Amino acid sequence: METADTIRHLLISALPVLIAITFHEVSHGLVANKLGDPTAKMLGRLTLNPIAHIDIFGTIILPLMLIVVTDGRFVFGYAKPVPINPMNFKNPKKDMAISAAAGPVTNLLLAICSFIIWKAVLTPLAGLSPELVGEKVLRPLTLIFQSGIVVNVVLAAFNMIPIPPLDGGRVLTGLLPYKQAASFSRIEPFGFIIVLLLIYSGIANYIIMPFIVFFLKLFQIY
Structure with missing residues (x-):
């Protein structure tokens, strides 16, 4: 990729x-706070200031690498996880699952909002505006909101892989009976390694690609 394209x-x-x-992580903390765990609030993580959530590798280095390596076709990143203490919940197993699900659900809502702004605002404006305004202002904004759809769908799909500590793993733990949930949660220390192996082997594609393709077709991106 040339420098101009990269930029x-x-x-x-x-x-x-x-x-x-940012919205993904804040939603975890907001729902957890609503369910009785104020940990994120006490640590100042219930803020939309992205600086509070930036992870040097996940927020900066990884997306930059993916943009360069995939020619901008695939962009993904993550923030510092919002701290949650399930011991503060009335029903730790259930409430942890609800808090975990809040992140992917928020990303899908952001994708819907991006789609609405693209189709209901930017597209009509492009038809009414002078060509220069359309090319210099509305076209870049359209690309940003289209990117917002892709980024949020991919983030939601990736996080719903049913391996802890990903959100999907925590949701599955909350749905399983207590004995099975306890056994399943023991893989969490190795969860990130398992996820990397799933991605490297291509197995992750069979888990998340149907979800991604479905929603990108729904949002007229794919």
């Missing part, structure tokens, strides 16, 4: 990635 993809993808991961 263009960075400008298009940076804001959607930052918004997606």
Whole structure:
């Protein structure tokens, strides 16, 4: 990828990635706080200030690497996880699952909002505006909101892989009977390694790609 293309993809993808991961983490903390765990609130993590959520590798280095390696076709990142103490919940197993599900659900809502702004606002404006305004202003904004759809769908899909500590793993733990949930949760220390192996082997594609393709077709991106 040439330098100019790299810069263009960075400008298009940076804001959607930052918004997606910030809202994802804040939603975990907000729901947890609502269910009785004020840990995130006490540590100042219930803020939309992205600085509070930035992880050097997951928020900056990883997205940059993916933009370069995939020619901007695939962008993904993550923020510092919002701390949650399930011992503060009335029903730790159930409430932890609800808190975990809040992140992917928020990303899908952001994808829907991006789609609505693209189709209901930017597209009509493009038809009414002078060509220069359409090319210099509305076209870049359209690309940003389209990127927002892709970023949020991919983030939701990836996090719903049913392996702890990903959100899908925590949701599955909450749905399993107590004995099975306790056994399943023991893989959490190795969860990230398992996820990396699933991605490297291509097995993860069979888990998340149907979800991604379905929603990208729904949002007229794919």
